[in-house]
Amino acid sequence: SQQGEEDPQALSIQEGENATMNCSYKTSINNLQWYRQNSGRGLVHLILIRSNEREKHSGRLRVTLDTSKKSSSLLITASRAADTASYFCATDAIQGAQKLVFGQGTRLTINP
Amino acid sequence: NAGVMQNPRHLVRRRGQEARLRCSPMKGHSHVYWYRQLPEEGLKFMVYLQKENIIDESGMPKERFSAEFPKEGPSILRIQQVVRGDSAAYFCASSPTGRGGGEAFFGQGTRLTVV
Numbered sequence: 001s002q003q004g005e006e007d008p009q010a011l012s013i014q015e016g017e018n019a020t021m022n023c024s025y026k027t028s029i030n031n032l033q034w035y036r037q038n039s040g041r042g043l044v045h046l047i048l049i050r051s052n053e054r055e056k057h058s059g060r061l062r063v064t065l066d067t068s069k070k071s072s073s074l075l076i077t078a079s080r081a082a083d084t085a086s087y088f089c090a091t092d093a094i095q096g097a098q099k100l101v102f103g104q105g106t107r108l109t110i111n112p
Numbered sequence: 113n114a115g116v117m118q119n120p121r122h123l124v125r126r127r128g129q130e131a132r133l134r135c136s137p138m139k140g141h142s143h144v145y146w147y148r149q150l151p152e153e154g155l156k157f158m159v160y161l162q163k164e165n166i167i168d169e170s171g172m173p174k175e176r177f178s179a180e181f182p183k184e185g186p187s188i189l190r191i192q193q194v195v196r197g198d199s200a201a202y203f204c205a206s207s208p209t210g211r212g213g214g215e216a217f218f219g220q221g222t223r224l225t226v227v
Contacts, residue, residue, distance in 0.1 A: 033216075035218075040223075042221050043203065043218040045215055045218070048215050088155070099145060099168060102155040103154050105153075105154050
């Protein structure tokens with residue numbers, strides 16, 4: 001069964017506002033990664049957070065990881081129209097080979 | 113250092129034909145992963161290969177699908193006798209390491225349309 005689940009499935013906000021997306025997973029992980037996908041394009045890696053980390057920043061991105069709740073959040077601050085895309089979390093389980101398990105994604109729309 | 117290269121970017125096949133999708137990993141990467149993405153869905157793992165070896169094919173359909181990563185040349189995902197349900201975007205990713213976790217780099221994908 002699908003390991004990662006994002007919510008909300010779709011999010012629409014005004015430019016300049018902050019966007020928060022959440023991801024839950026089921027098994028123990030090595031790390032969790034967030035990717036962005038523009039419509040009809042490939043995946044762009046945003047940030048990787050390891051299981052022993054609780055928070056990580058990269059520019060306007062802030063990722064948190066709570067392994068006790070098996071959840072992560074991605075915060076995009078001061079959103080821009082160019083942030084419009086689908087965002088996916090992907091987990092790398094401890095057991096087994098390094099295959100990423102993706103959630104269904106959150107479709108983020110930034111309105112100008 | 114070029115990224116992960118996939119070709120073709122778009123592929124149209126008639127039902128019953130064969131589809132061959134190619135993936136060249138990043139330089140120095142010997143681990144390749146194939147994923148399939150149906151419209152409006154996330155990526156689903158298909159197969160994990162190292163040079164000349166299939167490590168994990170738990171996500172591959174049992175029939176018509178095969179993958180290889182030869183000693184020389186790109187990784188190939190082959191779909192025989194394609195059906196409409198095979199229409200999807202197929203993504204390849206590569207990484208320098210296998211177990212232990214690490215960033216996977218994705219190609220732009222091949223969009224297969226079966227007509």
